[in-house]
Amino acid sequence: MGEKAPFLDYPVVILAAGEGTRLRRERDDLPKPLTPVLGLTLLERALLSWVEAGARRFYVVVGWKGDWVATHAREVARRRSLDLEVVDNPHWEEGNGTSVLAARDRITSPFFVSMVDHIFQPSLVDGFVQQVMGKTSTTMAVDPRVTKVFDLADATKVRLEGDRVVDIGKGILPYQAVDMGLFLFGPEIFQALEEARCRGDGSLTGGVKRLVSQGKVEAVRLEEGFWTDVDTPQGLEYAKKELLACVACSRDEGWISRHLNRHLSRWITARLVSTPLTPNHITFMAFLLAVTGGCLFALGKLGTTLLAALLVQAASVVDGCYGEVARLKFMSTPWGAWWDTLLDRYADGAIVLGITWGYSHSHRGTWPWILGLLSLLAFVLVSYAKKEYALRFGHLPHGDAGDKLTRRDLRLFVIFLGGVVNRPFWAMVTVAILSHLWIGWALWEKRKGKV
Amino acid sequence: MGEKAPFLDYPVVILAAGEGTRLRRERDDLPKPLTPVLGLTLLERALLSWVEAGARRFYVVVGWKGDWVATHAREVARRRSLDLEVVDNPHWEEGNGTSVLAARDRITSPFFVSMVDHIFQPSLVDGFVQQVMGKTSTTMAVDPRVTKVFDLADATKVRLEGDRVVDIGKGILPYQAVDMGLFLFGPEIFQALEEARCRGDGSLTGGVKRLVSQGKVEAVRLEEGFWTDVDTPQGLEYAKKELLACVACSRDEGWISRHLNRHLSRWITARLVSTPLTPNHITFMAFLLAVTGGCLFALGKLGTTLLAALLVQAASVVDGCYGEVARLKFMSTPWGAWWDTLLDRYADGAIVLGITWGYSHSHRGTWPWILGLLSLLAFVLVSYAKKEYALRFGHLPHGDAGDKLTRRDLRLFVIFLGGVVNRPFWAMVTVAILSHLWIGWALWEKRKGKV
Numbered sequence: 001m002g003e004k005a006p007f008l009d010y011p012v013v014i015l016a017a018g019e020g021t022r023l024r025r026e027r028d029d030l031p032k033p034l035t036p037v038l039g040l041t042l043l044e045r046a047l048l049s050w051v052e053a054g055a056r057r058f059y060v061v062v063g064w065k066g067d068w069v070a071t072h073a074r075e076v077a078r079r080r081s082l083d084l085e086v087v088d089n090p091h092w093e094e095g096n097g098t099s100v101l102a103a104r105d106r107i108t109s110p111f112f113v114s115m116v117d118h119i120f121q122p123s124l125v126d127g128f129v130q131q132v133m134g135k136t137s138t139t140m141a142v143d144p145r146v147t148k149v150f151d152l153a154d155a156t157k158v159r160l161e162g163d164r165v166v167d168i169g170k171g172i173l174p175y176q177a178v179d180m181g182l183f184l185f186g187p188e189i190f191q192a193l194e195e196a197r198c199r200g201d202g203s204l205t206g207g208v209k210r211l212v213s214q215g216k217v218e219a220v221r222l223e224e225g226f227w228t229d230v231d232t233p234q235g236l237e238y239a240k241k242e243l244l245a246c247v248a249c250s251r252d253e254g255w256i257s258r259h260l261n262r263h264l265s266r267w268i269t270a271r272l273v274s275t276p277l278t279p280n281h282i283t284f285m286a287f288l289l290a291v292t293g294g295c296l297f298a299l300g301k302l303g304t305t306l307l308a309a310l311l312v313q314a315a316s317v318v319d320g321c322y323g324e325v326a327r328l329k330f331m332s333t334p335w336g337a338w339w340d341t342l343l344d345r346y347a348d349g350a351i352v353l354g355i356t357w358g359y360s361h362s363h364r365g366t367w368p369w370i371l372g373l374l375s376l377l378a379f380v381l382v383s384y385a386k387k388e389y390a391l392r393f394g395h396l397p398h399g400d401a402g403d404k405l406t407r408r409d410l411r412l413f414v415i416f417l418g419g420v421v422n423r424p425f426w427a428m429v430t431v432a433i434l435s436h437l438w439i440g441w442a443l444w445e446k447r448k449g450k451v
Numbered sequence: 452m453g454e455k456a457p458f459l460d461y462p463v464v465i466l467a468a469g470e471g472t473r474l475r476r477e478r479d480d481l482p483k484p485l486t487p488v489l490g491l492t493l494l495e496r497a498l499l500s501w502v503e504a505g506a507r508r509f510y511v512v513v514g515w516k517g518d519w520v521a522t523h524a525r526e527v528a529r530r531r532s533l534d535l536e537v538v539d540n541p542h543w544e545e546g547n548g549t550s551v552l553a554a555r556d557r558i559t560s561p562f563f564v565s566m567v568d569h570i571f572q573p574s575l576v577d578g579f580v581q582q583v584m585g586k587t588s589t590t591m592a593v594d595p596r597v598t599k600v601f602d603l604a605d606a607t608k609v610r611l612e613g614d615r616v617v618d619i620g621k622g623i624l625p626y627q628a629v630d631m632g633l634f635l636f637g638p639e640i641f642q643a644l645e646e647a648r649c650r651g652d653g654s655l656t657g658g659v660k661r662l663v664s665q666g667k668v669e670a671v672r673l674e675e676g677f678w679t680d681v682d683t684p685q686g687l688e689y690a691k692k693e694l695l696a697c698v699a700c701s702r703d704e705g706w707i708s709r710h711l712n713r714h715l716s717r718w719i720t721a722r723l724v725s726t727p728l729t730p731n732h733i734t735f736m737a738f739l740l741a742v743t744g745g746c747l748f749a750l751g752k753l754g755t756t757l758l759a760a761l762l763v764q765a766a767s768v769v770d771g772c773y774g775e776v777a778r779l780k781f782m783s784t785p786w787g788a789w790w791d792t793l794l795d796r797y798a799d800g801a802i803v804l805g806i807t808w809g810y811s812h813s814h815r816g817t818w819p820w821i822l823g824l825l826s827l828l829a830f831v832l833v834s835y836a837k838k839e840y841a842l843r844f845g846h847l848p849h850g851d852a853g854d855k856l857t858r859r860d861l862r863l864f865v866i867f868l869g870g871v872v873n874r875p876f877w878a879m880v881t882v883a884i885l886s887h888l889w890i891g892w893a894l895w896e897k898r899k900g901k902v
Contacts, residue, residue, distance in 0.1 A: 334843035334844060335843075335897050335898060337843060338836075338839050338840060338843050338844075338894075338897070339894060339898075341839050342832070342835075342836055342839070342890065342894065345828070345832055345835065346828070346832075349824065349825070349828040352824065353821060353824050353825075356820075356824070357817060357821070360817055360820075366808060366811055366820075369807075369811075369817075369820040369823070369824075370804060370808070372820070372824060373800065373803065373804050373807070373820075373823060373824060373827055374800070374804075376824055376827055376828060377796070377797070377800040377827060377831070380828070380831045380832065380835065381793070381796055381797075381831065383835070384793075384796065384831065384834070384835050384838075385789075385793055387835075387838060387839070387842075388789050388792050388793070388838070389789060391838075391842075392785035392786075392788060392789050393785060393789075439793065443789075443790060443793065446786050446789070447786060447790075
C-alpha cells in the first residue's frame with residue numbers, strides 16, 4: 001500500500017487549458033480542472049495518479065481561467081511536495097495540441113501527456129508506464145473494451161494493425177480500440193502538431209494523426225481497470241460511481257467486507273471524502289465505535305447488547321472506509337497502516353473485555369474470564385500467526401480461503417450475530433476456539449510438509 | 452535464520468584421511484572425522500559450515516579407516532540431502548597433499564579445500580566465500596590475530612606483503628598471520644603438489660609453498676569470529692568452550708538473556724546437543740515449563756508462587772537453548788522459528804492466566820481479570836507492534852534499546868522477581884502498563900515525524 005514505483009525520468013505534461021463547456025453548464029465559472037471528484041479536484045487526481053506510477057516532474061498547461069487553475073496547481077504541488085511548473089497556453093482556444101506546443105521549450109527528453117479530465121484507476125497509469133518504460137517514440141494507451149466506454153460516440157477511436165496505429169479519429173470505421181488519453185511522445189510530436197495546426201487542426205489528435213500517417217505511433221493495450229473521460233455532468237456521476245466501486249474492491253478482502261460491508265462503506269466513503277477527515281481519523285472513529293460497543297456489551301442488558309452488536313458491525317464497516325478514503329485521496333502511509341493495525345487489535349481487546357464483563361454479571365466464577373482471556377489470545381494471535389507465517393514462507397497458511405476464514409470482518413460479523421440473538425459471549429468463544437484450532441492446523445500442516 | 456547464501460558452483464574438498472594420532476590416544480579407534488563436538492561429528496560440522504555458506508557439492512577424501520569414515524559421510528549426505536562423493540586416498544600416510552591429488556580426476560573447476568579437523572563459526576566460512584567469489588587462482592584464509600591462536604607453536608604461519616603470501620611454514624619468522632585451513636585452488640595446485648611430493652613433502656602446505664615461491668598465492672584476512680584446529684584432547688575442549696560461547700551470543704539478545712540466562716543456557720545446551728532432542732522439542736519443553744509455572748501461579752499459595760516464578764525463569768532460559776542448539780546443530784528452519792514464536796505467545800498467555808487466576812482467589816471482583824486481559828493484550832501486542840513496525844519502516848521503534856526494553860526475557864525476569872517476593876500480579880501489571888505506554892510512545896514519535 002502506498003509503495004511507489006521507481007523514479008520516472010520523463011516529465012508529465014497535464015493538459016488543463018480547455019474550457020470544458022459541457023461540464024461547466026452546471027457549475028457556472030468553476031474551471032474544469034478544479035471540478036471536485038470524491039474529495040480531490042480533477043487536476044489533483046490526475047497528478048497523484050502519475051505520482052503513484054512513479055512520476056516526479058510535472059508541467060501543467062493552463063489556458064481558460066489560467067490564473068485560477070495555476071494557483072490551485074501550485075497549492076497542490078506545495079501540499080504534496082511535487083516538482084511542478086505551470087505553463088501558460090494563450091492559444092488554448094485553438095485546441096489541446098497547442099497546449100503541448102506551449103510546453104515545447106521546457107522539454108528536453110521524451111515526455112508523458114495526459115488530460116486533466118481523464119480519470120484513471122491509478123494501477124492503469126502505472127500499467128502504461130511499465131509497458132512503455134524505455135521507449136522513446138510515440139506510444140499511446142488504447143482500450144480494446146470498446147463496448148464499455150461511457151460515451152462511445154464522443155470517444156476517439158483507433159484502428160490497429162498489430163501494435164501499430166493505422167488510423168485515429170472520432171468517426172473512423174472499423175476500429176478496434178479507443179484512445180485513453182495517455183501518451184508517451186518523442187520530440188517529433190512538436191513538428192507534427194505544427195503541421196496539423198497550419199492546416200487548421202489545433203487538436204492533439206490532429207498531431208497524432210500526422211504521426212500515424214507516417215507509421216510512427218505504437219499502441220499499448222490496457223484491458224483491465226477503470227478509466228473514463230469526464231465531459232458532462234452525467235459522465236461525472238458515472239466516474240464517481242465507478243471510481244468508488246473499483247476502490248472499494250481493489251484489494252483482497254474478507255467475505256463479509258466484500259459482500260456486505262462494502263455496500264455500506266462505499267456509501268459512507270462517498271460522504272467522508274468531501275470532509276477534511278483523514279484516513280487516520282476514520283480509523284480512530286472505527287476504534288471508538290468498537291470501544292463504545294465494548295462498553296455497552298459490558299452492561300450485559302438485552303437492549304444495550306443489541307446496540308453494542310450494531311456498533312461492532314458499524315466499526316467493521318467504518319474500518320473498511322479507512323482504506324477506501326486512503327486510496328481515493330492518495331493518502332495511504334506506512335504510519336497509517338501501522339496505526340490501523342494496532343487500533344484494530346486494541347478494538348478487539350475492548351470488545352472481548354466488554355463481552356466477558358457483561359457475561360460475568362450473570363455467571364459468577366472465574367471460567368467466563370478464563371474463556372475471555374483465551375478468546376483475546378485467539379483474536380490477536382490469529383493475525384500474528386499469519387503475519388509471521390507469511391514472513392517465513394512467503395504465502396498465507398491454508399491459502400486464500402484460509403486467510404478469509406480468519407479475517408477480522410468475519411470475526412466481528414459472528415459477534416454481531418451473537419449480539420443480535422443476545423449470545424455474544426458464546427459467539428465470541430466459538431470464534432476463538434475455531435481460531436485456535438486454525439492456528440494448530442496451520443502448525444500441523446506445515447510440520448507434516450517439512451523434512 | 453537458516454537463510455542460505457546463493458548457490459556456490461565450486462565444489463568443496465574436505466580432507467578427512469589423516470590418522471589424528473594425538474587426538475586418538477584418548478578415543479581408541481574412533482577416526483578423527485567422527486569425533487563428536489557438541490552434537491555433531493567433526494565431519495558433519497565441516498560439511499554443514501560449508502552448506503551454510505552456500506556450497507552444494509562435496510568430495511570427502513578418506514584414508515585411515517576409510518570405510519568407516521565413508522559410511523558416516525554417506526549417512527550425513529543422505530540425512531542432510533547433500534551432493535557428496537567419497538574419494539579414497541591410498542597414499543594418505545604421505546600427507547594431506549595426496550588427498551587433494553586423489554580428487555584430481557573428478558575436478559574440472561576451481562575448488563575449495565578445508566580440513567575436517569578445523570572448526571569454524573559458520574559466518575567465517577561464509578566470509579571467506581564472499582571475499583573470494585569470482586576468483587579462480589589460489590587464495591587462502593589467514594588470521595592476523597596470531598596471539599589468539601590456541602596452539603600457536605603447532606600452527607602454520609604465513610608472511611604477507613600486502614595481500615600476497617611470500618612465505619608459509621611452521622617455523623618461519625617473521626610472520627603476520629596464521630593459515631586457517633580454508634583454500635580456494637585453481638588447477639595449478641595439482642602440479643605444485645606433485646612437485647612437492649617428488650621432493651618428499653606430501654603435505655598440502657608443501658604444494659602451497661611451491662605456488663607461494665611462484666608468487667601465485669593471495670591471502671584473505673578474516674579477523675572476526677572463532678575458529679580452531681583440533682589436534683589434541685585439550686584443543687577439543689577449548690573448541691567446545693569457544694563454540695558454545697560464540698553461538699550463545701552470536702545474535703542480538705535482550706539484556707537478561709545476555710548477562711544472566713546465557714550462563715545457564717550454555718551449560719544446558721552443552722548437555723542437550725548430545726541428546727536426540729531437536730530444537731523444536733526444546734521450544735516445546737520451554738513452553739511446558741511456562742505452562743506449569745502458570746498452573747502453579749493459579750494456585751495462589753506462597754510456596755507454589757515461588758516455584759512458579761522459578762519455572763517461568765527456567766522457561767526463559769530453556770527458550771534460549773532453542774536457538775543455541777539450532778545453531779550448533781545447523782537445525783534452524785523457518786517452521787521452527789514460527790513454532791517458537793507462536794509457542795512463546797501461548798506461554799505468555801498461560802502465565803498471565805495463571806497469575807491472574809491466582810490473584811483472583813484473594814481479590815474478588817472483576818478488576819483483577821480486567822487487568823489480566825489488558826496485560827495479555829500488552830504482552831502479545833508489544834511483539835506484534837514491533838513486527839508490523841519493522842515491516843513498514845525497516846527498523847525497530849526506539850532503536851536497539853527500545854527493542855531490548857520490550858523483549859520477552861526482561862518481561863519474564865520481572866515476573867520472576869515479582870513471584871519471588873510474592874507479588875507476581877503487580878509485577879505483571881506493571882510490565883503491561885509500561886508495554887502499553889511504550890506502544891503509545893512509538894505511535895506518537897512516528898506520528899510527529901511524518902508530514
